Amino acid sequence: MPLSDIDEVIVTNSLTKVYPGGVRAVDGLDLSVRRGEIFGLLGPNGAGKTTTAGMLTTRVIPTSGEALVGGIDVVRHPTAAKQVIGVVPQTNTLDRALSVSENLYFHGRYFGMNKSTARAETSRLLDQFRLADRADVVVDSLSGGMAQRLMVARAIMHRPAILFLDEPTAGLDPQSRIALWDILGELHVDGQTILLTTHYMEEADALCNRVAIIDHGKLLALDTPRQLKQSVGIDAMVTVTAAGDLDQLATVLGESISAATSVEAVDGHVRVWVRQLSGVLPAIIEAAERNGFAVSDLSSTEPTLETVFISLTGKELRE
Amino acid sequence: MTIAPTASSTPEFASSTRTATRKAFMALFLRDLAVLRKQLGQFLPRTLLQPFLLVFVFTYVFPKIGQGVGGTTGGEAQFSTMLVAGVVGLAIMFQGIQSVALPMVQEFGYTREIEDRVLAPMPVSLVAMEKVASGAFNGLFAALLVFPIAAIVPATPVHLAIDWPVLLTLTPLACFMCGALGLAFGTIFDSRTVPLLFGIVVLPLTFLGAIYYPWKSLEAIPWLQVLVLVNPLVYMCEGFRAALTNVGHMSLLVVYPVMIAFSALFTWVGIRNFKRRVLS
Ligand SMILES: Nc1ncnc2c1ncn2[C@@H]1O[C@H](COP(=O)(O)OP(=O)(O)OP(=O)(O)O)[C@@H](O)[C@H]1O
Ligand SMILES: [Mg+2]
Numbered sequence: 001m002p003l004s005d006i007d008e009v010i011v012t013n014s015l016t017k018v019y020p021g022g023v024r025a026v027d028g029l030d031l032s033v034r035r036g037e038i039f040g041l042l043g044p045n046g047a048g049k050t051t052t053a054g055m056l057t058t059r060v061i062p063t064s065g066e067a068l069v070g071g072i073d074v075v076r077h078p079t080a081a082k083q084v085i086g087v088v089p090q091t092n093t094l095d096r097a098l099s100v101s102e103n104l105y106f107h108g109r110y111f112g113m114n115k116s117t118a119r120a121e122t123s124r125l126l127d128q129f130r131l132a133d134r135a136d137v138v139v140d141s142l143s144g145g146m147a148q149r150l151m152v153a154r155a156i157m158h159r160p161a162i163l164f165l166d167e168p169t170a171g172l173d174p175q176s177r178i179a180l181w182d183i184l185g186e187l188h189v190d191g192q193t194i195l196l197t198t199h200y201m202e203e204a205d206a207l208c209n210r211v212a213i214i215d216h217g218k219l220l221a222l223d224t225p226r227q228l229k230q231s232v233g234i235d236a237m238v239t240v241t242a243a244g245d246l247d248q249l250a251t252v253l254g255e256s257i258s259a260a261t262s263v264e265a266v267d268g269h270v271r272v273w274v275r276q277l278s279g280v281l282p283a284i285i286e287a288a289e290r291n292g293f294a295v296s297d298l299s300s301t302e303p304t305l306e307t308v309f310i311s312l313t314g315k316e317l318r319e
Numbered sequence: 320m321t322i323a324p325t326a327s328s329t330p331e332f333a334s335s336t337r338t339a340t341r342k343a344f345m346a347l348f349l350r351d352l353a354v355l356r357k358q359l360g361q362f363l364p365r366t367l368l369q370p371f372l373l374v375f376v377f378t379y380v381f382p383k384i385g386q387g388v389g390g391t392t393g394g395e396a397q398f399s400t401m402l403v404a405g406v407v408g409l410a411i412m413f414q415g416i417q418s419v420a421l422p423m424v425q426e427f428g429y430t431r432e433i434e435d436r437v438l439a440p441m442p443v444s445l446v447a448m449e450k451v452a453s454g455a456f457n458g459l460f461a462a463l464l465v466f467p468i469a470a471i472v473p474a475t476p477v478h479l480a481i482d483w484p485v486l487l488t489l490t491p492l493a494c495f496m497c498g499a500l501g502l503a504f505g506t507i508f509d510s511r512t513v514p515l516l517f518g519i520v521v522l523p524l525t526f527l528g529a530i531y532y533p534w535k536s537l538e539a540i541p542w543l544q545v546l547v548l549v550n551p552l553v554y555m556c557e558g559f560r561a562a563l564t565n566v567g568h569m570s571l572l573v574v575y576p577v578m579i580a581f582s583a584l585f586t587w588v589g590i591r592n593f594k595r596r597v598l599s
Contacts, residue, residue: 019599059434060599079336082440093435097354097422106353109346110439112339154435 006071008032009162009193010039010056015065017051017217025051027217028065033162033195033210038188040208041197042305048217049197050090053166056195057087070161083111086160088151090167094139101126101135104154111158125153129183145176152183156192163187165196169203181207201305213309220312225305234261234303236277240270240284241297249293256287273303340441344449347436351453355418355460362457363464365417370406370465371472377531378402378473399473401566403466404559405530410465411458411497412528412552416521419454419501424513427506427596437597447502447593451586454498455491462490479563485571486562492575493555496582500551502589506596528552533560534569551581 010033017026026048033039041049054060055067058078067074070084095103101122108118126132129149134142142150148168155163168184169177184194184207198204204211205225212222221228229235242249246265254263259274274280281298288295355362378399426433437446470477508516527547529537534557537544547553554577557569568574 054599057438059437059597077336079340079440079442082438083336083339085438087438089431089434091430091434093430093432095350095432095435096425097357098350102353106346106350107435109349110343110436112342112440 007035009035009070010195011066011068012052012056013066015052015055015067016063017048017055017060018063019051025217026055026062029214029217029219031212031219031222033193035193036188036191037209038184038194038196038207040204040211041195041214042199042201042204042211042309043197043214044199047199047214049199049214050166051217052214053087053164053195053197057085057164058082083158084161086155086158086163088148088155088163088165088168090170092147092151094142094147094150094154096139098139099136100131100139100142100150103139103150104157107154108157113158121157125157129153143176145172145179148172148176148180149183152180156187161193163192163194165194167197167199169198169200177203201309205305211305213305213312215313221308226302228305228308229303232303232308233275234273235259236274236280236300236302238272238274238277238280238284238298238300240272240288240295241268242270242288242293242295244293246270249288249291252291252293253284253287257283336440340445343439343441344445347439347446347449348453348456351418351449352456355457366410366413366461366464367468369413370410371468373409374399374402374406374469374472378475382474397566399475400478400564401533401560402473402531403469403477403479404563404566405528405556406469407462407466407559407563408493408528408552408556409525409530410461411493411555412500412524414458414461414494415454415497415499415501416504416516418457419450419498420505420508420516421513423450423502423505424508424510428510433597443594443597444590446597447506447590448586450505451495451498451502451589454501455494458494458497459490462494478565480565482562485558489558489562489574489578492578492582493558496551496555496578496585499582499585499589502593503585506589506592524550524552529556533557533567535567551578554578554581 010031012029012031015026015029016024018024029052041052043049051060055062056069056074058074058081062075069081072081072084074081095106098106104122104125105118108121113121123132126135129152131146131150131153134146139147139150152165152168155165165184169180172180181203184196188194196207208225210222210224211228213220213228221231223231240249240253246268250263250265250270253270253272254260257263257272257274257280259276259280260272261275262273264271272280272284277300281300284298285295423433426436437443439446470479504516504520527543528550529547529552534544534547534553537547554569554574558571558574558578560566560568561571561574
């Protein structure tokens with residue numbers, strides 16, 4: 001079946017990796033990633049994210065189970081699989097013997113481009129990733145953010161059906177992280193299927209269409225960030241700023257807002273966690289004013305995936 | 320070299336992966352050539368200086384200052400002739416170490432940049448074989464550069480007697496063997512143990528590699544003559560002695576098979592270790 005007809009571009013069936021020494025890094029993982037989505041593997045350190053990405057990208061040999069990328073079995077046909085994937089590993093694997101532009105040029109050649117195509121693609125990508133002024137420097141002199149951009153440019157150069165990124169923003173400063181998110185967002189708009197691993201829940205939340213939460217190599221939950229957050233019974237956290245006795249306001253809101261699951265007064269605000277956000281904001285204002293409170297500010301934030309992780313495992317995802 | 324279809328190829332993918340593999344292999348080789356060209360400023364001194372000093376001191380300085388070398392069996396002229404083969408062999412072996420083993424230890428270093436090349440669309444074993452091929456090429460290049468030094472620098476005349484069939488078959492074999500030796504060493508040693516490579520492996524290989532004396536002359540020390548037979552450099556230098564000069568040498572019926580066997584051994588060990596280290 002041609003690649004363009006496959007809708008589930010990554011499929012794993014009971015994928016398992018037991019390292020020599022007995023560590024069950026990945027334990028019976030069933031995933032399916034759809035064409036064009038940004039799919040996140042979210043989990044704490046040691047959850048098995050790199051091992052999963054490693055198996056999907058032919059570098060880790062599964063102990064049992066099956067993994068298909070673009071319909072190709074990665075164990076039986078690693079060379080064919082490598083043709084359809086692009087990989088940004090967790091560590092900087094740029095070729096230190098080559099310059100920035102040569103890293104791209106030779107990558108293109110490894111993937112079968114002829115001289116002139118590789119040259120043209122190199123200069124196009126250098127522009128697109130704002131690296132043109134660094135074209136001839138050695139890669140060791142790049143900042144972390146630039147090196148990461150170059151790794152992404154290199155990984156998409158041969159137009160892979162699936163782009164893998166392992167902790168792409170770990171160790172980047174906030175600006176570089178946002179810049180990389182923007183790049184991934186643009187690739188997504190262009191239809192690029194992306195699988196990324198991360199232990200930053202905001203990253204998974206901000207970027208991913210769907211997120212698989214894993215821990216100890218097991219899949220704990222798989223859904224859109226929104227659904228995952230709804231699954232813990234909370235839709236939003238509403239922060240109410242008002243003058244007066246906030247403890248009393250908290251009691252009032254707790255009694256009159258039926259969607260509220262918990263209400264507390266903290267730091268000069270009242271926080272209301274609600275199952276369903278729709279209709280809640282006007283109800284809060286109405287209830288507050290009926291009881292003589294003047295609301296000066298009202299904001300709602302969705303609960304984070306952190307909340308979801310805590311409810312699934314009872315422990316926190318550490319940054 | 321030709322690229323065999325991998326065991327994992329099935330008709331479904333075979334033709335597209337075979338083309339991809341061939342192109343990736345060539346591109347990796349081009350990459351190594353580009354690196355060689357960029358680093359020519361290092362390559363030349365590190366390739367030329369050692370043989371130059373060797374030849375200069377033993378065959379120019381010593382005769383001039385009246386210090387004898389070459390033992391009682393041969394004169395000075397015979398020594399400089401005898402040394403040609405050793406210098407060429409040494410240059411090829413050093414390329415195996417310098418252009419394959421040392422970069423590989425670095426690429427396996429803590430960021431594992433080797434993973435990038437392992438992701439090229441080709442079987443992992445051929446990524447390793449490409450290193451052997453590029454080491455062999457560097458060895459050939461070094462041999463061509465070094466040969467004139469060994470033939471021209473000595474103060475006493477060098478008597479060359481080139482046996483072309485032997486030279487044209489032995490040179491590629493020697494270059495391949497040393498490329499494979501580089502692969503094996505590059506995958507056996509890591510960044511912590513690599514200082515030992517020079518201290519306890521390369522040093523004895525070179526001093527006991529029949530570079531400075533023909534293997535036959537070790538008859539005087541029978542236990543040593545037997546012991547050095549584990550050294551692949553011995554066969555290579557003896558082979559070059561046969562190819563380049565009339566100096567007495569080990570039988571070619573021994574040289575060729577043993578060099579082929581060493582090549583196979585180093586390739587097997589190298590590919591096995593390489594796979595173990597890039598695949599987990
Ligand atoms: N090559 C290996 N040999 C043995 N054990 C390993 C190996 N690689 C990983 N492990 C173990 O497997 C488990 C999962 O590791 P993995 O690197 O996949 O986790 P991760 O989710 O990527 O973590 P991190 O966020 O730290 O990158 C860990 O317990 C780790 O120690
Ligand atoms: Mg990891």
